[in-house]
Amino acid sequence: MKDTTLRINGEERKLSADTRTTLLDALRNHLGLTGSKKGCDHGQCGACTVMVNGRRINSCLTLACMHDGDEITTVEGLGQPGNLSPLQAAFVKHDGFQCGYCTPGQICSATAMLQEVKDNWPSNVSESLTGEAELTPEEISERMSGNLCRCAAYPNIVNAIREAAEASS
Amino acid sequence: MRPFDYHRSENAGDAVKAAAGDGALFIAGGTNLLDLMKLDLMTPSRLVDINRIGLNDVTQTEEGGLSIGALVTNSDCAADARIRKDYEVLSRAILAGASGQLRNKATTGGNLCQRTRCYYFYDPDMACNKRKPGSGCSAIGGANRIHAILGASDECIATYPGDMAVAMSALDAEVVIEGEGGETRTIPVRDFHRLPGDRPDQDNILEPGELITHVTLPAPAKGRHIYRKVRDRASYAFALVSVAAIVEMDAGRIASASLAFGGLAHKPWHDPAIEDLLTGEAPSEALFDKAADILLADAKGQGQNDFKIPLARRTLKAVLREATGERS
Ligand SMILES: Cc1cc2nc3c(=O)[nH]c(=O)nc-3n(C[C@H](O)[C@H](O)[C@H](O)COP(=O)(O)OP(=O)(O)OC[C@H]3O[C@@H](n4cnc5c(N)ncnc54)[C@H](O)[C@@H]3O)c2cc1C
Numbered sequence: 330m331k332d333t334t335l336r337i338n339g340e341e342r343k344l345s346a347d348t349r350t351t352l353l354d355a356l357r358n359h360l361g362l363t364g365s366k367k368g369c370d371h372g373q374c375g376a377c378t379v380m381v382n383g384r385r386i387n388s389c390l391t392l393a394c395m396h397d398g399d400e401i402t403t404v405e406g407l408g409q410p411g412n413l414s415p416l417q418a419a420f421v422k423h424d425g426f427q428c429g430y431c432t433p434g435q436i437c438s439a440t441a442m443l444q445e446v447k448d449n450w451p452s453n454v455s456e457s458l459t460g461e462a463e464l465t466p467e468e469i470s471e472r473m474s475g476n477l478c479r480c481a482a483y484p485n486i487v488n489a490i491r492e493a494a495e496a497s498s
Numbered sequence: 499m500r501p502f503d504y505h506r507s508e509n510a511g512d513a514v515k516a517a518a519g520d521g522a523l524f525i526a527g528g529t530n531l532l533d534l535m536k537l538d539l540m541t542p543s544r545l546v547d548i549n550r551i552g553l554n555d556v557t558q559t560e561e562g563g564l565s566i567g568a569l570v571t572n573s574d575c576a577a578d579a580r581i582r583k584d585y586e587v588l589s590r591a592i593l594a595g596a597s598g599q600l601r602n603k604a605t606t607g608g609n610l611c612q613r614t615r616c617y618y619f620y621d622p623d624m625a626c627n628k629r630k631p632g633s634g635c636s637a638i639g640g641a642n643r644i645h646a647i648l649g650a651s652d653e654c655i656a657t658y659p660g661d662m663a664v665a666m667s668a669l670d671a672e673v674v675i676e677g678e679g680g681e682t683r684t685i686p687v688r689d690f691h692r693l694p695g696d697r698p699d700q701d702n703i704l705e706p707g708e709l710i711t712h713v714t715l716p717a718p719a720k721g722r723h724i725y726r727k728v729r730d731r732a733s734y735a736f737a738l739v740s741v742a743a744i745v746e747m748d749a750g751r752i753a754s755a756s757l758a759f760g761g762l763a764h765k766p767w768h769d770p771a772i773e774d775l776l777t778g779e780a781p782s783e784a785l786f787d788k789a790a791d792i793l794l795a796d797a798k799g800q801g802q803n804d805f806k807i808p809l810a811r812r813t814l815k816a817v818l819r820e821a822t823g824e825r826s
Pocket residue numbers: 371372373523524525526527528529530531532533548568594595596597600603604605606607608609610611612659660661662708709710711734735736737
């Protein structure tokens with residue numbers, strides 16, 4: 330057992346759990362935050378994506394005890410019914426989901442991804458590594474490739490992200 | 499997952515001390531180790547968390563190169579302004595690997611040590627000499643589409659799956675390693691990974707408990723930097739074949755060439771004979787074919803991966819054409 334303090338969605342949460350507990354299982358099974366989903370449990374689908382200290386990661390491939398003192402943001406922290414984040418609203422408007430299972434991961438991932446673009450991080454499809462990062466549909470698909478959607482809502486996901494990006498720039 | 503004792507280190511000296519003794523492993527990003535621990539394929543009795551030991555900067559070296567700390571994430575490395583400008587092949591290779599989420603966690607040291615993606619290595623019910631020495635190799639005569647065509651042995655035909663190290667091999671980078679007593683040694687990346695031989699359980703030359711502290715890049719190599727990765731889908735997939743190339747042209751001739759290959763062997767493949775052939779020559783299809791002849795002289799398919807032999811030839815030629823052609 331190990332005591333860990335996490336700051337989740339701005340709130341301090343104490344956790345006492347086996348060292349084997351992943352951050353994903355801690356969120357879902359110990360802390361009652363079931364927004365983050367478990368798809369594969371092996372880093373292959375992105376359903377478990379959360380932000381740690383502002384960066385998106387797969388919460389299934391990290392241990393909760395490794396994050397003592399870290400700032401965690403889950404989909405619950407981005408917005409709530411009646412108070413949706415711009416990306417959440419854009420997903421609703423563009424039908425960026427069908428079953429919805431991948432959606433929390435998609436939205437956490439896209440939220441952090443838009444910041445990566447603002448920070449001018451390049452991607453595998455960026456023509457030049459030294460120019461300005463541009464958010465073309467091809468760039469969105471590449472930068473979001475860590476989030477699979479079994480319902481293949483991809484075109485609408487890309488449209489939702491495009492709109493949210495344009496609104497914020 | 500088996501229970502383990504968890505220890506968080508605050509500095510490298512403490513980490514190597516904490517990792518001395520049987521059954522201890524470092525955990526960095528955890529993206530490979532936890533994947534394997536969940537399947538009981540790796541069963542450390544102690545995890546030494548090195549995420550807070552520092553070593554997360556990229557700094558200038560006296561020789562005009564860069565020193566990349568072992569805990570620098572793949573994302574930070576690929577986005578570093580100096581690496582994007584002067585070591586483009588490295589940024590490109592990292593960006594071609596995994597996903598945005600994984601690169602945010604994956605570290606320079608952990609990436610070098612990532613284990614093979616051989617299907618049988620991942621299946622505890624199947625014989626695998628890498629996982630269980632002496633049990634046999636299920637991939638020989640089995641499903642081996644992703645396996646090695648160069649440098650394999652009768653005991654193991656697995657490949658090293660990573661991208662970053664292929665670019666580091668082309669760049670002739672060095673790995674700095676710290677031992678239990680704080681002593682350090684430096685090994686060229688090209689000698690860091692091993693061929694399987696009769697010890698396929700050993701992926702690389704690290705001794706138990708040794709810590710990678712840095713990867714050192716030499717002064718920037720002039721010329722065109724290319725990383726070409728061929729895979730089953732356009733993103734978020736491992737390489738079937740990859741080529742890292744740094745080629746400098748002078749008056750229509752190849753002034754220098756540095757090449758390394760991924761997906762072909764148990765280590766990033768580097769063959770100086772190819773570079774010797776190309777240096778001083780004017781680019782031509784015949785020359786590129788000769789380069790591929792050298793690369794593939796000892797290539798051996800295993801059945802399902804036979805396609806890698808012509809694919810490696812075509813990928814190398816395409817990269818050389820691009821590297822020596824007019825800039826678009
Ligand atoms: C779905 C998926 C897709 C992927 N696709 C790609 C891809 O296309 N290309 C690619 O290159 N990679 C890919 N990867 C692999 C990924 O790049 C590696 O998992 C990652 O780089 C490992 O780094 P880490 O810091 O998480 O290592 P960890 O998991 O923390 O550690 C891995 C190993 O290295 C050891 N170690 C870590 N740091 C040190 C150190 N400083 N000194 C000594 N030993 C150390 C650990 O003890 C452990 O044995 C993929 C992974 C997943 C899950």
